[in-house]
Amino acid sequence: MSNNIVSFKGTPLPGQMDQELIETIEGLLARAKDGSLLGIAYVAIRTDNVMGTGWDGAPGTRARIAEGIMVLSHRYAQSVVDEGE
Numbered sequence: 001m002s003n004n005i006v007s008f009k010g011t012p013l014p015g016q017m018d019q020e021l022i023e024t025i026e027g028l029l030a031r032a033k034d035g036s037l038l039g040i041a042y043v044a045i046r047t048d049n050v051m052g053t054g055w056d057g058a059p060g061t062r063a064r065i066a067e068g069i070m071v072l073s074h075r076y077a078q079s080v081v082d083e084g085e
Contacts, residue, residue, distance in 0.1 A: 015047070039065045041072075 031037035039057025046052070055065050 039068075041065050041069050 028037060039061035041055040044052040057065055
């Protein structure tokens with residue numbers, strides 16, 4: 001019976017993996033391991049709706065991470081306006 005459960009919003013069901021998210025994280029991890037990723041900022045939403053935020057980076061990357069956060073904030077807000085949620 002549980003195989004018949006579907007999400008009307010198109011979002012993953014609890015316990016369902018999001019393959020695109022996994023591929024994004026794996027790509028970032030690969031770049032961190034090869035040394036080409038120097039810094040990162042993130043927001044993570046768990047299945048229990050708890051949000052985590054953070055950043056990490058090599059020395060000297062804080063200003064660039066801050067710039068990236070500002071650009072991302074604008075891009076994300078614009079995508080919500082353009083695409084809706």
